[in-house]
Amino acid sequence: MTDSSKDDSSAQNPDLAVSPDMLKDFASEQCLLKECISEQNTQSWQRLRRAATSSSPWTNPVYADWSVLRYVGGLDLSCPKDDQKRACAALVVTELPSLKVVYKDFITDRVNVPYVPGYLGAREYPLMGRVLERMRKQCPEQFKPQVLLVDGNGILHPRGCGSACHVGVKEKMPCVGVAKNFYRLPKWEASFEDNIRGRLSAGITDDMVDLEHDGKIVGKAVRLSKNSGKPVYVSVGSNIDLDTAVWVVKLCSKYRIPEPIRQADLYSRRIIASGGTILGDGTDCGGGVTDLPSCVGEPEEPNHKDTIHRY
DNA sequence: GCGACAG
DNA sequence: ATCTTGTCGC
Numbered sequence: 001m002t003d004s005s006k007d008d009s010s011a012q013n014p015d016l017a018v019s020p021d022m023l024k025d026f027a028s029e030q031c032l033l034k035e036c037i038s039e040q041n042t043q044s045w046q047r048l049r050r051a052a053t054s055s056s057p058w059t060n061p062v063y064a065d066w067s068v069l070r071y072v073g074g075l076d077l078s079c080p081k082d083d084q085k086r087a088c089a090a091l092v093v094t095e096l097p098s099l100k101v102v103y104k105d106f107i108t109d110r111v112n113v114p115y116v117p118g119y120l121g122a123r124e125y126p127l128m129g130r131v132l133e134r135m136r137k138q139c140p141e142q143f144k145p146q147v148l149l150v151d152g153n154g155i156l157h158p159r160g161c162g163s164a165c166h167v168g169v170k171e172k173m174p175c176v177g178v179a180k181n182f183y184r185l186p187k188w189e190a191s192f193e194d195n196i197r198g199r200l201s202a203g204i205t206d207d208m209v210d211l212e213h214d215g216k217i218v219g220k221a222v223r224l225s226k227n228s229g230k231p232v233y234v235s236v237g238s239n240i241d242l243d244t245a246v247w248v249v250k251l252c253s254k255y256r257i258p259e260p261i262r263q264a265d266l267y268s269r270r271i272i273a274s275g276g277t278i279l280g281d282g283t284d285c286g287g288g289v290t291d292l293p294s295c296v297g298e299p300e301e302p303n304h305k306d307t308i309h310r311y
Numbered sequence: 312g313c314g315a316c317a318g
Numbered sequence: 319a320t321c322t323t324g325t326c327g328c
Contacts, residue, residue: 115316120317124318179318180318181316181318269320
């Protein structure tokens with residue numbers, strides 16, 4: 001291994017490319033999935049829109065027909081800065097109303113699809129699907145998530161099928177897309193994000209604003225933290241309606257990023273940072289998790305330059 | 312040619 | 319996505 005082989009300049013993504021033909025395949029898959037997206041509430045907790053409270057009974061619910069929302073999953077994927085071909089998918093299950101983590105798991109493996117804007121699901125879903133598959137087998141029944149929050153968009157997407165739709169349709173689960181950054185659809189004017197941010201910080205309206213596209217509300221920009229003027233962008237993945245999706249997101253939020261996603265993000269990032277173990281997994285559950293040095297329980301909101309800007 | 316562009 | 323230090327506020 002001479003130093004020439006480790007040249008950093010040529011390094012970032014040595015090869016992970018995707019041909020135009022491949023992208024077409026991805027796009028047609030999205031169009032097929034799109035037909036399977038449901039924006040209806042079918043579960044009783046969705047219809048009643050009831051969440052667990054500290055006084056809720058401690059019985060272990062079978063999530064499918066329980067009338068109270070108690071367990072929310074968060075999915076995220078991280079990768080090493082110098083190697084797009086490896087990634088870590090993390091799933092975390094959070095309990096309401098405490099927002100404590102009761103189950104977490106990750107899978108690290110090779111990923112052969114690069115990140116291409118508009119095709120995130122093609123890159124991230126396969127690994128997420130594997131971590132969900134293991135959840136079905138290994139997660140204690142009483143901790144199984146009733147809804148999943150995915151780091152990315154749902155139907156707020158150029159073809160109406162973001163990564164959260166891949167998850168929701170393929171897993172047949174209520175699923176919500178939560179994007180940290182604005183994805184401007186082609187028909188939206190360049191200044192649309194600024195308009196939204198302006199409306200939110202002006203406090204004229206609410207703490208959220210509708211995102212309309214072709215006469216349909218495809219998502220909402222929601223400001224979840226008083227400490228940040230920056231919203232997240234919530235949209236339907238599948239098997240839930242938008243208002244209920246926003247309701248869930250708000251229920252799970254202490255900071256700008258909803259806890260399930262934030263915890264999954266911290267977890268996957270930590271696995272990546274711990275280096276060495278590039279192939280592996282790590283199921284953990286039951287609340288008293290002893291895994292890597294604990295990555296739960298951040299005392300305060302992460303430091304940010306995104307302080308609220310008003311004038 | 313240049314910028315934009317969920318993660 | 320990832321890299322970074324200090325810094326401001328409760």
